Amino acid sequence: MELEPLRPAPITILSDQPSEEEELWTDEGGDDHSGWFCVATNPFPCPAPSCSFVAEFMTAAHLILVWQEKDDPNLLRHAQRAKEVERNPRVTEFQPSFGPSASYYAWEAAGRPVHGIRDR
Numbered sequence: 001m002e003l004e005p006l007r008p009a010p011i012t013i014l015s016d017q018p019s020e021e022e023e024l025w026t027d028e029g030g031d032d033h034s035g036w037f038c039v040a041t042n043p044f045p046c047p048a049p050s051c052s053f054v055a056e057f058m059t060a061a062h063l064i065l066v067w068q069e070k071d072d073p074n075l076l077r078h079a080q081r082a083k084e085v086e087r088n089p090r091v092t093e094f095q096p097s098f099g100p101s102a103s104y105y106a107w108e109a110a111g112r113p114v115h116g117i118r119d120r
Contacts, residue, residue, distance in 0.1 A: 033101045036066040038094045039079045041087040048115045058082060058089075061113050063102040066094045074104055 039058040046053040046062070057064040058078050067075040070091055082089035094101060107113070 033066045036094045037070045040090045065104045
């Protein structure tokens with residue numbers, strides 16, 4: 001199976017307040033992802049220009065992507081891609097103390113936004 005090459009992340013400018021659509025995929029409604037699974041990695045910087053965020057998990061828009069099943073094919077595919085770029089991926093059970101999270105499938109359904117910068 002041949003993987004697509006990594007590309008620079010697109011940047012989305014967001015308003016000060018999250019839109020209803022954004023709230024759906026970022027789970028601001030309070031969904032608890034305790035017991036779900038995520039991919040921990042070696043620290044790596046956000047690829048967006050002028051962004052100082054450093055991730056320690058597979059993320060989208062600075063939210064930790066989570067899956068309900070440890071052997072979800074998409075989780076394993078993302079972990080494999082992280083391995084190929086030497087980020088030392090480790091599938092681990094998500095804990096809320098890790099930071100804000102988003103379901104991989106809700107993120108995908110929202111069009112896979114990668115990075116958001118709030119207007120100041």
